[in-house]
Amino acid sequence: MLESLSPDNFPRIIIIFLFQEILPGFIQVEAVLNDLSLHPIVRHENSLALDPAQEVRETCELALSRIEELKNTSPSKSSPFLSVDPAAPASCSSVQELREVLLNEGNSMYERYAALFALRNLGGEEAISAIIESLGANSALLRHEVIPRLYFQLPLVLMDDSWQVDQMLLAALYFPFSSGHKNWVLCIAWSPDGKHLVSGSKAGELQCWDPQTGKPSGNPLIGHNKWITGISWEPVHLNAPCRRFVSASKDGDARIWDASLRKCVMCLTGHTLAITCVKWGGDGVIYTGSQDCTIKMWETSQGKLIRELKGHGHWVNSLALSTEYVLRTGAYDHTCKQYSSPEEMKKVALERYKKTKGNGPERLVSGSDYFTMFLWEPSVSKHPKTRMTGHQQLVNHVYFSPDGQWIASASFDKSVKLWNGITGKFVSAFRGHVGPVYQISWSADSRSLLSGRKDSTLKIWDIRTQKLKQDLPGHADEVFAVDWSPDGEKVASGGRDRVLKLWMG
Secondary structure (H helix, E strand, O other): OHHHOOOOOOOHHHHHHHHHHHHHHOOOHHHHHHOOOOOHHHHHHHHHHHOOOHHHHHHHHHHHHHHHHHHHOOOOOOOOOOOOOOOOOOOOOOHHHHHHHHHOOOOOHHHHHHHHHHHHHHOOHHHHHHHHHHHHOOOHHHHHHHHHHHHHHHHHHHOOOOOOOHHHHHHHHHHHHOOOOOOOEEEEEEOOOOOOEEEEEOOOOEEEEEOOOOEEOOOOEOOOOOOEEEEEEOOOOOOOOOOEEEEEEOOOOEEEEEOOOOEEEEEEOOOOOOEEEEEEOOOOOEEEEEOOOOEEEEOOOOOOEEEEEOOOOOOEEEEEEOOHHHHHHOOOOOOOOOOOOHHHHHHHHHHHHHHHHOOOOOOEEEEEOOOOEEEEOOOOOOOOOEEEOOOOOOEEEEEEOOOOOEEEEEEOOOEEEEEEOOOOOEEEEEEOOOOOEEEEEEOOOOOEEEEEEOOOOEEEEEOOOOEEEEEEOOOOOOEEEEEEOOOOOEEEEEEOOOOEEEEEO
16 A cells, blocks of 8 residues: 555645554554655655654644545645645635634634635735734644745745835745755845845855845855855945945955945955954944954945954954944835935935934944943044943843934843943843843834843833833744834744744734
8 A cells, every 4th residue: 555655646644644543553654764665755754653743733634624625525726836735725815814714723724724825825915914924823833834835925025116124024034945055044134225135154155136036146256265244235325226235254354245246346354363243334434343352444445444443352242333223224214215216315315324323423332252342433533432331241232222322232141231322321221031132123213122032032121111011922942033124013033943933013
């Protein structure tokens, strides 16, 4: 019987059911695994019988439901995506009704699968948003099925001409399915005008992507000989449309690239150890922080070293600029206004930058392995304006609020601290995490702060009351990365559980 089973004449989910519910008394699964004469899919699905996990049980329930359905109905027409689906798409055409079925934890897995495939077939932004919401489902089996459905639909959304932060999240979900990198993707950065996306890998390669298709734009950019630690784009108010970006690497060099020419136009050398972070400032200066305990400032016409900022006694882990929010978003705000020309975009971006910067100089904050932070006014002096102490372990991440009035810091001492963004004076400590805090992110209105930590939860803090506002549980392991969309409506998080979660409202 086993020899007759194949993906062409027997649904693979039924094979799992047979091995778990019927055949264990008659056959040893180990023997099947070792029988190389059997079809590889048969041996693969048979191996799942060794695992009594919830996901396997749910798979068997799907198989039984599908069998019962096929007894009473004729097979549905083939999928428009040429995929073999474990459940027939629901006949309902209402996105809202399908969303409710998909997200209802009380519904059977088959009902939720049917709603998922119906949403996939319907397509459109509302359907995709509903599918993305199901990434927060309790069932790992359902979450596992969601990503391929997004794979089919996200390129259609990315074809939209409007640039929104939603595309950052959508790209993060879609690009893992695109070929281009041969090693871990460590960092990714959109250009402020939304026209380019660049990612850096553990292999030291940089890959440019076409946001319209989700495909690589040519071959990887080669130059670094160790992994990429950071990417930052030239602000759009200095050059529109965006073309240049800077990359930093474990090899101790920073390189300026031209995305249009697809080549390195400048190499910034001088650090004696790995560069850990890089920022392209609004005044046109590039800042690099390094394990050699220094921060270097570079001009970008010839790549010359302007100034060296010293003071840290150990590695510089993180850098942040007081104008970083407007440098990241350029001319775009929550209204998502579109611009008729690069010149118009450049003008609006410059106005936003000047408003955020105010009459004072651009400020820089740095955090180190030695529990210490420094506030700098680098265009004014090579000496720190303020030394900021209080953390009991290494400072992992520092970040200015969008309005530049606050600084937040995350540390391995399980705390998040709030500082005055102008003077560097300590304001408050947010405690509640029971493990190291890895990353933080601000809401667009600077009123709330998001933190991700080792203990698998996210927390939202209210800056006015300086108290915990909301807990966001759901990850199964450490939360490494968090980001708050510029429109203020969404939070994205990713972690060791290999799941990207989107939190709405």
